[in-house]
Amino acid sequence: MRVEFNAIDVGCGDCLFLLLENEGATFNIMIDCGNYDKAKDYIMNGLHNKIDLLIVTHIDNDHVPGLTDMINKNSDIIINKILFNCYQREPIGDKDVLTDEAKHRLLELKGNIPIIADAIDSKIDAEQARLLSEAILNYESRIGRKIWERSYITCDSPDLSLNEWGNIKFLSPSQGYIEELDILFKRMFRNLMFDDIDGKMYDENSSIYEIMMHYMIQENLLSHPLGTFDSKISSSSKSPYTEESIRNESLKEKPEPRIENKASIAFAWEYQGCPKMFFFGDADALLLERQIKAKYTNRPIALDLIKISHHGSLTNTTKSLLNEIDAKYYVLSGGKGSTPNISTMAKIIVRPLIPGVDRRVLYYTKATPSIKEFINNKNNLNTLPDFDFIRNEHPIIFTY
Numbered sequence: 001m002r003v004e005f006n007a008i009d010v011g012c013g014d015c016l017f018l019l020l021e022n023e024g025a026t027f028n029i030m031i032d033c034g035n036y037d038k039a040k041d042y043i044m045n046g047l048h049n050k051i052d053l054l055i056v057t058h059i060d061n062d063h064v065p066g067l068t069d070m071i072n073k074n075s076d077i078i079i080n081k082i083l084f085n086c087y088q089r090e091p092i093g094d095k096d097v098l099t100d101e102a103k104h105r106l107l108e109l110k111g112n113i114p115i116i117a118d119a120i121d122s123k124i125d126a127e128q129a130r131l132l133s134e135a136i137l138n139y140e141s142r143i144g145r146k147i148w149e150r151s152y153i154t155c156d157s158p159d160l161s162l163n164e165w166g167n168i169k170f171l172s173p174s175q176g177y178i179e180e181l182d183i184l185f186k187r188m189f190r191n192l193m194f195d196d197i198d199g200k201m202y203d204e205n206s207s208i209y210e211i212m213m214h215y216m217i218q219e220n221l222l223s224h225p226l227g228t229f230d231s232k233i234s235s236s237s238k239s240p241y242t243e244e245s246i247r248n249e250s251l252k253e254k255p256e257p258r259i260e261n262k263a264s265i266a267f268a269w270e271y272q273g274c275p276k277m278f279f280f281g282d283a284d285a286l287l288l289e290r291q292i293k294a295k296y297t298n299r300p301i302a303l304d305l306i307k308i309s310h311h312g313s314l315t316n317t318t319k320s321l322l323n324e325i326d327a328k329y330y331v332l333s334g335g336k337g338s339t340p341n342i343s344t345m346a347k348i349i350v351r352p353l354i355p356g357v358d359r360r361v362l363y364y365t366k367a368t369p370s371i372k373e374f375i376n377n378k379n380n381l382n383t384l385p386d387f388d389f390i391r392n393e394h395p396i397i398f399t400y
Contacts, residue, residue, distance in 0.1 A: 001165075001271070005305060005329075006395040008042060009365040010035035012334045013062030016279070016307065018269065019046065020165050027165040029053045029269075031279060031307075033066030034334070036073065049076045053162070056084035056132065057281030058264040062334060064132050071135040079139065082148045083160075085178065085265060086133050152178060153265050155291050169275070171291040172266035172283035181263045241377030243384055250319065250346035257284045257315045266309070271400050275301055278325065280309035285318040292324050302356025303327040304398055308348075312340025319347050326354045329396055332364040332371070340370055349387045360387040363396065 001022040008015040013034020020027040028047045032055070033039055043049065057063060070077060136148050151157070154175045160168040264281035266288060275296065280288060288309070293299070306327040309316035311334045330348050332340045349360060364371055375389050 001400045003276075003398040003400065004395045005277070005331075005398070006042065006046070007307075007331055007333050007363065007365045007392045008033075008039045009392060010038045010066060010334070011062070011366070012311070012336050013060075013066075014057075014281075014311075014333045015039045015066060016331070016333065017042070017047070018277075022164070026050070027052045027162065029055065031055045032057055032063040032281075033070060034062040034064075036066035036069035039066060040070070040074070043070065043074070043077070049074065049078055051077065051079045052081065054079050054082045054084075055265060055267070055279075056082065056086075057266070057279075057283075058260060059086065059132070060260060060282065063282075068132045068135045071132075071139050079147055082136060083153050083265065084132070084136070084148060085152050085173070085263065154178065155287065166269055166271040166276075167273075169268040169270060169295060170265065171268060171278070171295075172281065172287050173263045174287055177259075177262045177284070177287070181259055184259065241374075241380045243381060246346045246381060246384065247350050249343045250350045252314065252343040253318055254314045255285055255316075255318055257282070257310065261310055261316065262287070264309075275303060276398075276400070277305040277307075278303060278327075279307045280316075281307075282310040282316065285309065285316055285321045289318065289321040289324060292321075296324075299324050300354050301325045302354055305329040305331060305396065307331040307333065308340070308344065311335035312344040314341040314343050317344045317347060322347055322351065326351070326357045326360075328357055328359065329361050329363050332362055333366075335366055335368045335370075337368065338370050339368065340364070342370055342374065345370075345374055349381075349384055351385070353385045358386070360385065362387065362389045363392060364389060365392045367391065 001020060004017075004019040004021070006017040006019070008017075011034060014032040015034060015038070016031040018029040018031075020029070028051050030043075030047070030051045030053070036043075043051075054067070056067060071079075140146055140148065152175075153170055153173075155170050155172055156175065157170045159170075162168065261282035262284045264283040266278070266280045266283035268275045269277045269279070292301070300323065303325060304327060306325060306329070308330055312332045313335075332345075345362065348362065353360070362371075371389065378389070
């Protein structure tokens with residue numbers, strides 16, 4: 001079987017593809033999309049508008065908007081199955097998402113937030129939908145069948161068999177993380193709509209979850225700041241690039257992911273019973289480590305590819321997680337400023353290579369300042385295990 005991995009540069013966000021091909025048959029997997037305009041040529045000409053499995057890791061502005069645009073704008077798109085943890089469950093039809101009073105309060109509070117202003121309009125059609133959940137439901141109505149998996153995906157979900165195309169094993173989120181996020185949303189919703197004491201409006205109006213996610217992200221009301229996701233190179237990264245300084249950087253950790261990232265779907269793609277690729281979304285490193293230890297006995301695992309969590313930020317990758325896994329390719333998708341963080345990149349490259357991995361390639365979609373600085377100083381690190389940086393100008397091809 002031929003497997004083509006592709007990561008599209010959509011700016012700060014993610015847009016990933018696995019194209020599986022065997023004897024003329026194909027199976028296409030798409031993971032997130034922060035910007036459809038930058039990915040549409042590949043979707044139309046590379047996938048021929050066919051997506052067999054669409055995985056939406058979580059609701060965030062650098063992962064979801066392109067998917068909404070794709071479904072709304074591309075009338076030729078064919079999607080066969082969607083995994084998306086959102087509380088949208090029933091078609092809205094002609095009913096308003098919110099009551100008139102609730103609309104007024106949200107507009108009064110934050111009328112300048114486009115996603116909310118659009119979302120609370122009544123009778124949104126396919127061309128106008130700004131919520132991914134509504135776009136999916138409109139699409140289902142158009143094609144006359146259900147494609148959105150209604151049960152929530154957690155690390156305890158059963159494996160998803162792709163038949164001859166392999167297997168998906170889920171590593172994140174935990175049920176506890178989903179419940180933690182839901183409790184936070186309900187509390188915020190009741191603060192905004194204080195007459196809805198019993199939460200009935202929240203539970204029965206199915207787009208509220210996604211509206212609240214966008215609201216809280218844009219207003220920075222979630223529990224942890226982005227921290228490393230800023231526009232400056234950290235002062236430590238300005239120190240001389242030597243083996244000693246890079247090893248010191250690899251020891252720095254700050255495992256404090258934002259709560260919406262802790263709810264991210266992460267998974268393994270397996271083929272013929274063996275794990276081949278890990279896709280971590282924006283998931284929590286501590287949960288990923290626990291799940292890998294629980295689900296795989298032969299460790300450390302030599303993989304072909306690992307998509308590093310949360311654009312390589314400091315908060316979502318730990319040394320202890322990487323002690324359990326290694327790969328020929330590490331995907332650093334999106335990012336800005338000091339992300340990917342120098343400490344995350346250092347953690348990847350300083351470890352001794354394990355059997356099955358003879359060289360590490362850091363495959364990146366965006367030449368952020370932190371990556372440029374690392375590349376410019378690579379010659380100072382010749383004593384470290386063999387590694388290189390490659391931009392996403394060409395897909396990565398595997399044969400199984």
